[in-house]
Amino acid sequence: MLDEIVAVIEQEMKRTQIKLLWGTANLFANKRFVNGASTSPNADVFAYSAAQVKKALEITHRLNGAGYVFWGGREGYETLLNTDMKLELDNFARFLHMAVDYAKEIGFLGQFYIEPKPKEPTKHQYDFDSATVISFLHQYGLDKDFKLNIETNHATLATHTMNHELRLAADNGFLGSIDANQGDLLLGWDTDQFPTSIVDATLVMYEVLRMGGFTTGGLNFDAKVRRASFTKDDLLIAHIAGMDTYAAGLRIAAKLWKDQVLETNLKQRYRSYTQGIGKDIVENKVGFKELSAYVMNKNTLEPNEPGKQEWLESIINQYMIG
Amino acid sequence: MLDEIVAVIEQEMKRTQIKLLWGTANLFANKRFVNGASTSPNADVFAYSAAQVKKALEITHRLNGAGYVFWGGREGYETLLNTDMKLELDNFARFLHMAVDYAKEIGFLGQFYIEPKPKEPTKHQYDFDSATVISFLHQYGLDKDFKLNIETNHATLATHTMNHELRLAADNGFLGSIDANQGDLLLGWDTDQFPTSIVDATLVMYEVLRMGGFTTGGLNFDAKVRRASFTKDDLLIAHIAGMDTYAAGLRIAAKLWKDQVLETNLKQRYRSYTQGIGKDIVENKVGFKELSAYVMNKNTLEPNEPGKQEWLESIINQYMIG
């Protein structure tokens, strides 16, 4: 049955030449995942999850998927009173290692991703944010095999800006793919709205350009129309609105990048580290004693550079409405 | 002048036999730290901060301080538009390495701590939460030299429970010291209230008992009386209230720990990993293929253990008002 469905999809993909960005498995909706999947206190559920992801990997491989995403909606806890967090995290890592091993075995060369989210449906999800996931990957020796699939509304639920999450991942070589949506910052849950903020899309695309473009992954609308947008027109228009938003964002970001507006300002602002004592600092040539002596011998410190935040924000506006 | 003040303090400490838990330096209030201290774009400010911490370390050493804390109120950013986050984080790590080196040089053997806080005064502070700081320490080879000084109100500002922050730190060997206060979860800033929630204090002390007690550090009231509590009586009573709260919390936690209520429940809940397929999982003897075969051969999965959250919460209550 499943194989027949996959066969139909395979044919359709051939016909339309649409390719598969990534595959994933739903390890959270069914009741058996009530306490998590690979982090379940029930070893049988761990085993079941393994079987399910095994199958999902095989299908993804068969459909030439370019990647595979883990979003751990139940991989966390409701209360620490009943949770062995250490064992659960260890098991989570074991599970991911098994996935990597099995992918190698079947020849699946796609990129693995983890999608951070701080909470919802659980009170606490282990993949809280970029920093937490990167730390986890390093700690358990998974950093070579995984990148991040970062979602805007998950970033804001973790009280981060989306560009913070992207920057942190990119700076550490973990920015893999993006779930392009937007949340409502006055609400406390994942609204998964289609992205219509051009400024936000600009900042996202700027980070992508800054890291030299995607090497894996891409933009995926993990978005749904609002409940009241129930017509086919709404569905179509929502996708168009999202694509237009990101297209506009990319054009503005490309102009900003081409003109090196932000980068030029950065160079000026941090220039003190390219010469003199600053150069010594970044080249690890000095310690507290040398720096203390340096300061004692100076009458006045070099003045601070202003942050120019309002100017920078207005520059973005000018590039946007031209 | 400074040396004279230190001499007076030294004498008083001798007289009263009060010891110094940890020293620290204020690298955030003065205008020169407008863009950070060790993460300032101004190399001179980095140097100045080095001189200041050098002096603070010397004084802490002279006063036999048991530790030294870094709280980086300005070590972060106001906007990524003007920030070279990578360079700033690298410099932050350089600074901490210099501190460690200098401590060795002067023979200061106290414990170094970083105190996480997600924001305020900055929009984003690099020491966001326990996970972020632990990741940073690992990444920059500082994990042997630093532990965490965790503050309740900083935990909640990062949308974590305090016991989550403690548990994560303890499980990884980083729980060093605690700033015992409490916030107002309906407000979005650091209120630093004296702790009066006995349930919260119980959960904090439970984590401390669970890790075998403090090996360094201790409890510090990073708390202030409310603005309207301006009398000497208020100040005294606030300290008493805080101490009583933690004393009550410790007694309840000790009883809980002695009776192993939570631990016994945990053992029951996770018992499937001590035998059969679960044992094979934690001993890394199986992979996706074995687990898939195991599941296929089984008619029904073992049932899930209930979370019993309400029962556990009511148990804490019974131990409290018993």
Place this chain on the structure above:
Amino acid sequence: MLDEIVAVIEQEMKRTQIKLLWGTANLFANKRFVNGASTSPNADVFAYSAAQVKKALEITHRLNGAGYVFWGGREGYETLLNTDMKLELDNFARFLHMAVDYAKEIGFLGQFYIEPKPKEPTKHQYDFDSATVISFLHQYGLDKDFKLNIETNHATLATHTMNHELRLAADNGFLGSIDANQGDLLLGWDTDQFPTSIVDATLVMYEVLRMGGFTTGGLNFDAKVRRASFTKDDLLIAHIAGMDTYAAGLRIAAKLWKDQVLETNLKQRYRSYTQGIGKDIVENKVGFKELSAYVMNKNTLEPNEPGKQEWLESIINQYMIG
């Protein structure tokens, strides 16, 4: 069919002597309420809702319900871009007037309630909080016919403490009934947890005692067990835990009230309004000129009373753990 169900319920109520606190109708889950019920832009939906509430009132009356509650989960909006808020609020009031009229017609003498909630499922719900609902009732001449049914987790979603919502309602004669549950203040959605915080229950019961006890309504658990508490035991224990919590809260509140601890402090703190210039102020005998002259003639103002917040919080603790 419906009548048969009601007949069975009626018999069971007779047999068990369990009485009906209040009735209500679900005007939010069905797709037809996608844009609201009485605030729908679709007049037919308004009409349908009227028919539904008409029937619900008849059943509530037949079952001798002591009240009827409106919780307007869809009475609000997703975006102001498509919303005629004025017309929707007018229609909401029209609907409630129709309900009052029909109740009179059928002789239903039970108390009407509105249950405030700021959001979820909608972005903005018109019954935001106590203040908003009281304002609405006054503005539309519904203040004689409605009281409030206040829920803890709805209060906290509106960033209020529960006792604030209760106090405001009680002071204005609108405190009717209480949905006793609790939320998770680190999460941004309605978790509807069974109440286990004894301190919070104490503060709730204190407000009830302060207003002289319920004259209508009562305590209702609008609570559900956590997803992982899926056994019958969990369900039973959760109800017991909730009842124990409120029983403990009531006992502590009763002791506090009997000893008049808070009230005595209040009298002392506000005593300046019972004599001299303060008395003149509350008796409306003075204006800016008299008060200005009074101040000009005084050398120093009477000192302020301290707030004693920490002392008051520790008093509650002492009454709790004795």
Place this chain on the structure above:
Amino acid sequence: MLDEIVAVIEQEMKRTQIKLLWGTANLFANKRFVNGASTSPNADVFAYSAAQVKKALEITHRLNGAGYVFWGGREGYETLLNTDMKLELDNFARFLHMAVDYAKEIGFLGQFYIEPKPKEPTKHQYDFDSATVISFLHQYGLDKDFKLNIETNHATLATHTMNHELRLAADNGFLGSIDANQGDLLLGWDTDQFPTSIVDATLVMYEVLRMGGFTTGGLNFDAKVRRASFTKDDLLIAHIAGMDTYAAGLRIAAKLWKDQVLETNLKQRYRSYTQGIGKDIVENKVGFKELSAYVMNKNTLEPNEPGKQEWLESIINQYMIG
């Protein structure tokens, strides 16, 4: 001394022809207002505040101020445990009546405003949001004498959109003046940033156009440069950025209004209330019985109108980047 300063200001105003939008008094920073000004438990502080506002009114009058604003930073409470909320609210109303009376006496015809804010510096401020203030004004018979001065960052701290606060005030005739700034929705305190979001400014100016423009008041930057924007250039640019933002917002809003894009959609969406049963509803001609009969006689309800949220958001974008 004060009179001399006022004389200088008076001269400068004549010379520059700059007029005074509104006056106000600082009733929150000084320690005497620790427990509030007109809501202080200390009658002498009430009297002192009266004297201060009396003077402020006289100066505002002398300078031909077009209005007078009350922002009650301390008019609220830190904890209900020590607060007689009823007396404080009554006194607050008394104070405002005195102000109105005194203004009449001296012939000051300017508009009075209250500026809502939910919290900060207090835990709870009585002027929580538009709905709360409008309710208060009605309840205490102050609705003829006061309008609202609404600030963007205060709206968002109350978890409302700014346009919600404006719409509610405008619909009820209370929209007087606007504090044009913006907050950071990922932070929980009042950042008072210069407004640079063109979309937000568009929605603000749309509400102003919708109500027919300001009849009193205007736009005021209650904004400050970020701490790191410490140069004169920053200060100048921040003001320019704010003005450009609102100028752009006004132009876009004016085009939207001229084309009646939103209004045309509204008319279509709510057309069911202009005829048939809908018309009967808004003309109060029907009750539950008639509506129930109407529904029973209908086979199917008229279909719901979709919300078209994504389309409307993309329309705003098109008007913005055209």
